[in-house]
Amino acid sequence: MCNTCGCNLTAGNRHLLFTPPKTEAVTAVSVLGSLLQHNNEQAGRNRAHFDAHGVLVINLMSSPGAGKTALLEATIQRLKANINIAVIEGDLETENDADRIRAQGVPAYQITTGTACHLDAHLIAGVLPQLDLSAIDLLFIENVGNLVCPASFDLGHHRNVTLLSVTEGDDKPAKYPVMFRAADLMLITKTDLLPHLDDFSVAKAAQCQRALASQVPVLPLSSRTGDGLDAWLDWLAQEVVAHKLRVQRQQTIKPRMQEDGLKWHQQTPKIRFRPVARG
């Protein structure tokens, strides 16, 4: 969780800061720690609500523009005849992404976070009254485009899918480990652009993911051409069925959250300086 930019305060949880009783002895750290705890409690309530309706909830995370909405558009086109889908969109501003999803004929709810660079469980709880969960099998949450903070906030969802587009560079799992460790599935997107890039290696990106001790599937695909989409759609269909069975057994599943996200983000930055060799 990011304690330096203040992004852990959102319109959804701001009320928690001002809830009495509050003493002056409350330090910033304890307030922020308590916000994370409140977030996790609300996430648990959200998940119980989703499970009561047998809805699988998938959180899509990536840097801005990696192709989350394009992937949703392509996915909806292929699955909507067989699976009832809805989408919650998160962006700082605009209804653009929700409009794109609605154009595909499925319900979409836009959360605009203003300044917050991630969604949290309270923001999700705020839109739940508008969702007819009895009419949904699969709910996607498209998180705000950001490779850091979204990984530390449990929304009450079941699976995290992290996208890496080929134009971002194949070393991103190494540089943003908190995000990529949180992935239950990693998608390498925009593979139709690979012929134009001489320095992105799908194998190296997968290797960087494995170097995080992550054995999750890594699937390359292009939402533009449809290449590789079948493997993603198969994964989704299996997850929907597995979740229905889990719920029948009164079980649930939590995403691969960074429970230690707070610790990760509070680590003292390491400053490495290597003089440039002069020759």
Ligand SMILES: Nc1nc2c(ncn2[C@@H]2O[C@H](COP(=O)(O)OP(=O)(O)OP(=O)(O)O)[C@@H](O)[C@H]2O)c(=O)[nH]1
């Ligand atoms: N060539 C190519 N372009 C793509 C593909 N997927 C998405 N794009 C393009 O990439 C740009 C960003 O795509 P979006 O789907 O809006 O990305 P996003 O991750 O939802 O972006 P934010 O919501 O702003 O974080 C758009 O211009 C898309 O047309 C793809 O598979 N191939």
Ligand SMILES: [Mg+2]
């Ligand atoms: Mg989008």
